[in-house]
Amino acid sequence: MIIQIENSHMSARPGTSLKPRKQPRQARSQATVDAIFDATIQVLLADGLQKLTTIRVAERAGASVGTLYQYYPHKQALLYAVLERHLGRIGATLEEAAASVHGEPLAKMVAVVVRAFVKAKTADMEEGRALYAVVGELDCRPLIALAQQRGRSALAAMLATATDAWFDDLPTVTYMFSTAMMGAMQAVMEGTAPAKLTRALPGQLESLCLGYLERASTPPSRTSR
Structure with missing residues (x-):
């Protein structure tokens, strides 16, 4: 109920799934995903949407890009999850x-x-x-x-x-x-x-x-x- 919908959308390639690859199941994994989410917000605020990359988010979260990709295959899926x-x-x-x-x-x-x-x-x-x-x-x-x-x-x-x-x-x-x-x-x-x-x-x-x-x-x- 919170955000009204505009018709403008895209960015993800046609047919690209916005679903995560997997969900965190342990406390440590959840803490990592939470850090990635928080870092995504920080990068959005600091650099804007167009300059946000998975590399910048991973660096801000103190995680490797590989770790981020374990959960989210691309930045569109990450943004969707956030x-x-x-x-x-x-x-x-x-x-x-x-x-x-x-x-x-x-x-x-x-x-x-x-x-x-x-x-x-x-x-x-x-x-x-x-x-x-x-x-x-x-x-x-x-x-x-x-x-x-x-x-x-x-x-x-x-x-x-x-x-x-x-x-x-x-x-x-x-x-x-x-x-x-x-x-x-x-x-x-x-x-x-x-x-x-x-x-x-x-x-x-x-x-x-x-x-x-x-x-x-x-x-x-x-x-x-």
Whole structure:
């Protein structure tokens, strides 16, 4: 649910797989892959996407290029995996926040979810912006679609338990709720949002989402669940 999809993509040759060669199975291997991921972000920030190479990443990670290639056959597969980790972290944060307010009033649900989402997205703005550029280089549509569906599922499960609201068309409402959060955050990530809005984003976004959800809802007492 986190990054909206542009139609521009490529970089990997047609038919090139973006899947890793293997997954780390031991703590030591996982630590190596984590170091490679962190180094990828550092190189992106320092040198930019076009100058990123597997050699530079391996040097920054303190690993050999051969070690990197054990997991990722080329830089496109590496970048895809780093983006997948980033989206996974945000998705897990959203799921945890949504699950924590099941059975609560709508206002509390919105406050908890919106603030958790904004915090996760702005915890490292530079990393998020660096990875935003990756989306334009690779065909990440399946990955992003999966992340978006994960977020919407968590929101739908939460909204279905609201104590003071009922939604006749929960899929549409959930879609609009998640899109409102993504759209506002996209403007911040792209640097097009006013600085004042960026600072006040949690409260402003909470008001926006809650206002929509209240208008789209029906009090439970007027329906039979």
